[in-house]
Structures are given as structure tokens and as C-alpha cells.
Amino acid sequence: MSSPLKTLAAQGPYLKDSWLYRILPSVRHKPYTAMHCGNLTEKWDEVEPDPNQLRWLPFTIPKSSEKKVDFVTGLHTLCGAGDTKSRNGIGIHMFTCNTSMVDRCFNNSDGDFLIVPQHGEILITTEFGKMMVEPNEICVIQQGMRFSVDVFGETRGYVLEVYGAHFELPDLGPIGANGLANPRDFLTPVAWYEDREVATGYSVINKYQGKLFSSQQGFSPFNVVAWHGNYTPYKYNLENFMVINCVAFDHADPSIFTVLTAKSTRPGVAMADFVIFPPRWGVADHTFRPPYYHRNCMSEFMGLIKGHYEAKEEGFQPGGGSLHSMMTPHGPDRDCFEKSSTAPLKPERVAEGTMAFMFESSFSMAVTKWGLETCQRLDKSYYQCWEPLRKHFDPNWRPSKQ
Template sequence: MSVLQRILAVQVPCPKDSWLYRILPSVSHKPFESIDQGHVTHNWDEVGPDPNQLRWKPFEIPKASEKKVDFVSGLYTLCGAGDIKSNNGLAVHIFLCNSSMENRCFYNSDGDFLIVPQKGKLLIYTEFGKMSLQPNEICVIQRGMRFSVDVFEETRGYILEVYGVHFELPDLGPIGANGLANPRDFLIPVAWYEDRRVLGGYTVINKYQGKLFACKQDVSPFNVVAWHGNYTPYKYNLENFMVINAVAFDHADPSIFTVLTAKSLRPGVAIADFVIFPPRWGVADKTFRPPYYHRNCMSEFMGLIKGHYEAKQGGFLPGGGSLHSAMTPHGPDADCFEKASKAKLEPERIADGTMAFMFESSLSLAVTKWGLKTCSCLDENYYKCWEPLQSHFTPNSRSPTEPK
């Protein structure tokens, strides 16, 4: 069992640290200086609040023939909440890139990155080694870890950033020892190091208190020849998720599909949950099987990695997203409602060839200016998917067996 697997299997709090043995210490660099922020922000007051149901068409990837954009310059903050300086909150970012990071790396002083690729493969170099990442896999780069990203084509994905806490496996409670994301399926980087000097200097980019800074150093930051500890990057293949589902009646809450959680100080309440909706069997009887219409206290950002989400017949596409804010009603579109209402309740496969996910938070998320105004992908007609819904209320009709 690997170091990562051992620490995830532990059910009690324990310190997280790692010792890194370098060719030269990481302190050997020039002073940090502020650089262009691009579209990265943690200013949640750029535009006024919007409680409406929001949906974005697939986010557009810049063409390499027009402009080279790497992972860092292709970061766009979509929404978030909280305060970095007090280590409490989260942000949702989109990454849209077409080029590899050359002689530069990135690290986040503010929080952890949970990276969800949707299009294109990534090769991620870290101080702990390297790991490949492709759609239907996720990785977590924890706070302070330096990394660089190579891409091989136009690449797109989603990032959930949390500050002040780390991602961990949810408590399984009555489920027992096995289920959901099992510790044995989490992987750490493959051993690798780099011993080279860079003509003109290697650029280290740091996100600190929501701002971007950069410094130069003569050597690669990936000059770690050995390490030990339990504070590492890690990856997970979503196909390994062991689904728990309703087998009698009713529609279970999405919490049963939680892969990783970032807990708050309130028991049972998360700053953020990473939830997936994988292929599974639907067998519930006497039940409207898609998610029912609801309002709740959570903020729900959904994305689609591939396929076709079962609660939306159109408009919710791979590479796009939706945001349903706290106490804003949402649920299946009209076409989905009609189809599910007439379907024969027999065992059926749900979501084959599909992987949708949700970043769910107890915080009230504010959308950035880029998400509401600058980005051309906002779907202004999202609300129309519910307009065809009709009333089926017939209070005076009774079945022949009902008493008068």
C-alpha cells in the first residue's frame, strides 16, 4: 500500500507533512514581483448578485494559431465565496489552454486545487514526481506544491479550489469499510526529478492572497531526488467509484455520490463536496427517478465531462456548466419530466457513457464579472427549458377503488 493510500485509510486526524531532499534548496530565487492577473480573481463583489439559474455553453478554448495559452495564463475564475486571508472559502475556475508551460511552474499559497480535465490529456510535473491525467480522472495538487503542466492539444477542464482545509474521503458511516471512492484506488506521482539550469532563468508563479506573483531562479524547481511523508499530490480514476444507490423506492440525495469532501468546522456541513453521477442501475419502484424539483441551502455548480446528463435533454453539454444557487428552484427540464413520467419502471442502466459532476458548497457563491459579462458562453435562454411544463393537478378525479 502506497504512502498516499495509507494516509487516506486512516480514520483519525493526523499531521500532514513531507520531507523533500533537493539538489539546491527552494529558497534560492530572486524576489517575487506582481504580474498580470489575467482572469484569476477572488473579488466576489465585481458584479451584483444574481439568484437566477445559470448555465454556460462549452467554454471556448483559444486557438493556438491565434495565441499560445498555457495552464496558468488560461485560468478563468467563474465563481466563489469566502475569504482567503482567513482561510475559509472556495473558488471555481475553468482552465482553457493550448500550449505547455515552458520553463515555468505554478504553486498556490491560498489553497488546494482539485483538477477535473474534460478535454485533452495533461502531463503534470510536480516536486514529488510526474503523473498523467486524462478526462474521467481527477487530481489534487495540495497547497504550496509546485507543478507544471504539459498539454498535447486544445485542453479544457474545471478546478475546485478550497482554502483553509484539505480534501478527504467522506465518512462512510453505515456503509462500512468499502464503498464510494476506496483508498486503494488513489495514486501518487511516478518518481522523477530534473537536474538542469535554465538559460535566462526558470519562472516560478505564486498565487498569494488571490494575486499572482513571479520570481526567477537558475535551476528547475523539480530537483527533488528523494522524499518521504504523507503530504503529496494524488490522482483518482472516476471509473473506480463504487456506486451506492436506492434499491427500493425514492430518489437518494447526491451526497451518496461524494468522492471527496472539504469539511467545515460545523459537523456534517462541507465547504465543498466533489460529487459525481456515474453509470449505474436504476431500480427504484413507485418513484420519479430523475432528480426531483427542489430548493436547498447548498450552491450547486455542475459540469459534464462526457456524454449526456440524464436530467437534461439538451443544452447541458460537455465542457459547459450550470450554477443553481442556494434556495433557487431547479430540476429536470420539461422533456425529461415528460419522458420520465411515462417510462415503465423496470431496471434500467443510467448514464452509460456519461460522467457528470457537481461542486457542491454550503457557501453562497458569487459569480465573477467574467462569468456573467465577459464570457460569451452564458446561456441567456436557460430558463426556457422549464417553460413547457404543464399542470397535471386533477383534484376532482378519483380512481374507482377510492372511497367517496
């Protein structure tokens, strides 16, 4: 169903470009006209700011028997910040769809899409070739690349969009040459083409300055017979992530789980990091192992692909999400705290059968009206998971003598 893939060359700060050899040039199209944007938006002032901890139940996938929804019409903006015109910002979207894109493709003039399928596999046809992307894999479609999405039933996933920077591997520093996401595990498509005329018209949908526009042409845009270069779409299997972890004491920052980063102009903080929490061994002395209670300068959106996230095993579900805004305190629920406080400190498997992830950003995120009201998936009881936390402090306690 998909073309072969090849390993992506090591990513770096050098010039990125690609040459594409087409049967017909992409410039041969009718003028763009504005189209309805649905719930895809860059309006960050639709509702009043909300600094509270927010959690969403799994987002509803429309039934194909009730309404046909493809990837583009199924995009819903949940939160974001910044501005596409100044090329500085991000958007976080959900996609819920049930039908394939037919004789239409999408390209994003505003930035890069990092796509995280959660339910159902997607076959992405790009100008560079095809990629089959399954849950527990991700793909990146970089700015300006045209693509179409085929689905095989009800499908759901997450999208992190960045304006003004490209995703790249984080600097490894003292880790050295190998660790985290290794360049050898990123795959790009091999050239595939179709020389197909479309008498009824082929729609090219362009996201430009936060709005959608459509143009018609009489042939398939996937008419690239060969290409070479390093500016490409690519995919990555999250199972290939090489975990770096604590083996002595303390709970390390989540930056050790960074797969890809989009750097900002400020040292030490990113425009966006894509971080995962994969199955791993946990071992540390005199340490509270789950994420500690904290508030920091980053906004943290979390999603769950599968399994049960160890810090909140009940209310946080696959296909849902949570947002902890900058300087808003958060951490494990009561059950996780009690269990982890009494567990013996010995090596144990963490997150077995689970894959949670985080979109972390130095931007202060604004939640859309769809996210707070229209989607009707907001869990208004979320704050109650911390209500049962109780004091354990005893000023008279002394360690027992051995």
C-alpha cells in the first residue's frame, strides 16, 4: 500500500532544499479562493484566558454513516499562540475523520505539521512519495509540502504545528553520538508518481495566514517522477527511541525524553518540544519516581496514544488530552502519590504498554472556543483528582537506627 522508505540524512542547521522533477509544473492552477475554515483557527481571543488545569475526554470521531469527514475538514484547533504573519508561534490541533481525501490535497504555507496518529492508521501521499503512519509512529510534513490522507475507518490523532522554525533533533551535549531519537531511524518516502488528469478538477487546499484557500487544477499534483535533497517529509517509530534515564537519585526533567524540537530565539526554552514517555526501567534511591508537583515557565499539552499514564491512570484516556499552562501547578493524582510513596525502591518497569507524549512550549497558550465549549469534551471535574491529597509531615519523625 505504500512505497519503500529510505533513511533520512542526519538533521542539522545547514541549508535544506529539494529538487522535484515534475510532469507538469505546480504553477499551472486557477486562482486561490477563500473557503470555509471549519474549526481550524488562529483566533486566540475567542474566549477569555483560563489558567486552570484543563483535561479533555477522548475526542469524538464522527460516524461515517452520519457525515463524511476527511483529514482537512476534521481538523480542530484546540489551543495555540503567536502569529503566522510574523512567523512565530504554534497551534495544537486534533483531527477526527472517517473518509479519505479524494481528488484534493493540502499544503500548509504557515509552518510544519507534526502528526501523531492515535486511532487508525493513515496513508499519506506526498509529492515525495507515500508513507503509511500507524499509531505509535509520527510523521512531519514540512512547510509548503502538498499531501493527501487516506484512512481506513474511524481515525483520530493530534497535530503540533509550528510557525517560523523547523523540527530538528535536540542537541545531545554530553550524551555523545547516540541516544534519544537517532538519525538512522527517521525514514523518508521513495519517489512515487501518478500521471493522472482530473476532468472534474483537482482541489489544492492551502493554509495561508491562518485561513484556508482552494485552487483548482486539471491534474494530480503527485506527478513528481524523481527528487533529491534534504527538505523532505519523514516518519519515525516511537519504539526506536533510546531512553536516557536516572539510575541514582532524583527525578530528571522531561527534556531527556525529547524526540524533536523547534528552537526559539531564547536560550534554554523551545518554541515547541515533542516529548514522549515510553516504556522503560525506573530505578533511583530516596526518590519520588513519578513526575513531581511543579509549576514552570513552559506550557504542557499532553496526549495519550495507548495504555495508562502512570501519573493519572484513570481520568487521562487515549484520544483525550490535558493542558497545564505556564506557572499553573500540576502533578500526579492522589492514587499515584500514595502508591509511589509506599512502593519499594527497586528496579521496575514503568509505562509498560503505554505511550504518552507532551507538546511543550515556551508560549502562553490560548484555548479556542471549540476546545472550551463547542467540543463538549472538557472534563470539568479534573481539579478533583488533587482534592484528596493529605499531609504526611511529622515534625517528630526520626529515621530508625539500623
